[in-house]
Amino acid sequence: MNDQAQLLPGTLDLLILRAVSLGPLHGYGILLRIAQISANALLVEQGALYPGLFRLVRQGLLKTSWGTSENNRRAKFYELTTAGRKRLREETENWNRLAAAIAAALAAKPEQI
Numbered sequence: 001m002n003d004q005a006q007l008l009p010g011t012l013d014l015l016i017l018r019a020v021s022l023g024p025l026h027g028y029g030i031l032l033r034i035a036q037i038s039a040n041a042l043l044v045e046q047g048a049l050y051p052g053l054f055r056l057v058r059q060g061l062l063k064t065s066w067g068t069s070e071n072n073r074r075a076k077f078y079e080l081t082t083a084g085r086k087r088l089r090e091e092t093e094n095w096n097r098l099a100a101a102i103a104a105a106l107a108a109k110p111e112q113i
Contacts, residue, residue, distance in 0.1 A: 005041050012044065012052045014095060017080065017088040020062060026075035027053060053078060061087050 007015070019025065019033040027049060034044050056062040061084035069075040080088065 005038075007042065007044070007048075011095075012048060013056060014088070014091045015042065015044070016049070016052055016056060017061065017084055017091070020078050020080050021085070021088055024065075024067075024077045024079045026067075026069050026077050028075075029069075030078065056084070060084075 015034050015038075016030060019030045019037065022033065022037075025033055027046070030053070031044055031046065031049055034042055053062065057064060057078070060081055062078045063081050064076050064078055067075060067077045
């Protein structure tokens with residue numbers, strides 16, 4: 001049985017911002033970081049990641065620079081901008097509110113209605 005969860009629409013950007021907030025990473029490193037911080041419960045496909053990275057750079061939430069990866073290859077590294085840190089804070093607060101509301105709804109008992 002597959003224990004990996006499906007990403008909900010709109011959550012990829014939040015996960016990318018969170019992964020990059022822990023330190024500059026290249027694209028494949030972001031995939032690995034998301035898997036790591038989710039205890040391998042979330043798997044992001046490269047075909048979804050790179051359009052997401054492009055979108056976040058275009059929005060000014062990430063900045064890029066060229067560097068050398070751990071296997072000595074030239075790679076584009078991504079870092080949060082000030083706007084990216086602000087968006088991460090806002091999106092995290094929104095997510096936590098939504099998760100709490102859904103948890104409350106799922107915990108409701110017939111006698112509470």
